[in-house]
Amino acid sequence: MTVLSICIPTRNRQVYAMSAVRYMLACDRQDFEIILADNSDDAAPLAQFAADCNDQRLKLLPPEDQVLSMRANWERIIPESSAEWVSYIGDDDYLDPKLCEVIRVTRKVVPNVDAMTWGRLYFTWPDVRTGPELTKMPSGSHLVGIKKDDMMRKLFFWEKASDRPMCAFGVYHGAVKRSLMEDIRTTFNNEYFGHPIVDYDNICRTLMVAKGLVYFERPMSVFGACKESNTMGLRDEKVAEKLFKVFRNEMDKELEAANFPFPMELGLTAQIGHVIEAFKQEQGIEITAWEENFIKACARNCETHYSRKAFEARKSGYRQAIKEWRGKKALALFEPKFKYRPDIPPFIGFHNNELSFDMDIGGAESAAEYYNILGNMMFPIELLEGRL
Template identity: 25%
Template sequence: MIEDKKYILSVIIPTRNRETYAYMSVMHILQTTDDDVQVVIQDNSDTNSLINKFENNEFRNRIKYNYSEGVLSFVDNFSKGVEGADGEYICMIGDDDGINPEIVEVVRWAKENGIEAITPEIRLNYIWPNTGISYYKNDNGNLMIVNFNLEARFYDTKKELQKLLDSGGQNYLKYNLVKIYHGIVRKSAMDKVKQVTGRYFGGLSPDIYSSVALSLVIDKVLKIDYPLTIPGVCRKSGAGHSSTGRHHGKLEDAPQLVGHTNYQWSSLVPRFYSVETLWADSALAGFVEMQKDDFVKKFNVSTLSAYCFYNYKEFDEFTEINYNQYCAARKINLIGKKSKLLKGYLVGPLKDLFNRGYNKLTRKKDAVEKFEGIETIDGAEKILSQYLKRKSLSAAIMIEKLNRLNK
């Protein structure tokens, strides 16, 4: 392996005991990109047998493999991945995900124009075969592509962080924040986070933690409506568990706690684990560890409580205890307590419900295309490539728009 090679992009893949998926994801990236792209495999599996699959591989010199024994937390596995990256820019994906090979062209443009962070819209999703998700008629490998229009805009990250706080830390992907997970960011920005916090990631959900932390050190993020990665879902993934109803429970049973000792759960978040509470806790951890207590004071506990009451009635006791303690500590009277919670419902889960219905009614019939019988992530990327050609879309056209925007 060439140790002193300088890469423009490192694609980081943390993995644990999903050797088959990880191997296919890595090979897909190596086969569709050039020598400017490095793949960093951060492996915390029970054995290091994954690397044997790459022995005598023609792309071996572009692989950075690190094996960590013992059980690491998600956070530590992500952090070690960043530590091993040699690229000027980094992008992190899961071991069941893929990329649009055009990502390299966009990163080159970012370097030439001094752009610190690019957040692409998520416009497609690949479901591996035999995942157990009932959304599709046949569980044989499904790809969904939502139309996109190549829009591009710079956003003030601090204003977007305020929106996240107003939402109680929910639906963070709809805000225009910096992302390393399925996003692009200069590694030097991640280094700034580590200088303040002592580590690259924290909380229990490293993707939202890093979005908060990076958005605190980067003032502007470029959002583009063009897919550069392919999110995947396999049966063993967290998204797969969530879709099949296996992603909430007692806090002490949270799989995200594995590898953590004496983790300090936020006092502003009900003590059970779910997508909503993990997002809220990890977002708050990002603000706290970046020493931004002024942001923490603006966190909307009422909206978070509304989401918890609405979605997890079996944990009403935990939500009620947490909300009562919050209101008591701030001397919020009964009327104020109820009115804030009502507003939380209106701007939180009820607004989401309305938006989902509205979007479904107004979405054009041809806005979504679905494909099935796709066995691997490589096959999903080929379908995407064909889709782009058919629609006369490309990264080159996207970059033309970016050049006009960046004048």
């Protein structure tokens, strides 16, 4: 039985997708499949790659006659998959097929589980680093049952948010049971994904329908950032502007929520705010007492900048939007501080159950290599059932 469908939508970043797939197929497990949805301008590279792999676990969806939106490319994958569980990653990311074993063990102890997530790893591909970069690796390895009400507050009320809601239960770098994805489709307009920003849209939908949530502390995947990735837009304003222009040109649905005057270009917090507000408006959900937490998250979004100029520009933009949205009094809640201190050496070591270290550890050249190196430092998946 196929336990897991690993879904990889890609557009004109074939070399990164090939790297991830090649390492996944090196795994000797036979209970997973990879669905590679190619939305590239040139179909030849991935077609040749799939032919060379000659592995029944890999299924390639070729480009269609015209370029698909990101949402449409994600949407077409699930009907072509066959596994009991579904997980999506980016083409410059990596996911461990041993997640199948985690799912098997989890079902034994939490029979009603239908949505899972896990610890996070982050990898900036070497060709875009401008110098040494530090990263963190969670050290835990327990399966933790999560209360749905807690996640609802974290997502829709922005409770204890950083620059984004602290809720990661969705199909992107998470796993959702196929039956739950079908419930999402039938519940919400016959679509798996309803907003152009697909990851947070799916979190909203998953959380509304899910019955059993489980968090695995150990990382099972890597968020990659290559030079063409959307993540690079968080680092470089010029890159962000270019990427967002392309995204707008190719999207097939409305991006902004009504009566929410935060320009998408302001940053991640504004973008996620639009996704959640659009979902609430679409479903007729009316809640109060979330605005203060959101405004504080806007301040934290400003504080992610290392450049004083970029910090001030974003601060000014958010101030204007908040004033228009909730009036001048609301600005009392918006107090971002420029926190970057290049004179203070970054911390390397173990703190709060996380290990901080140089991302160049082991000289990894790809997200897959990076995961395999760090995998030698993490709890062995094969021992998970024995410790429960």
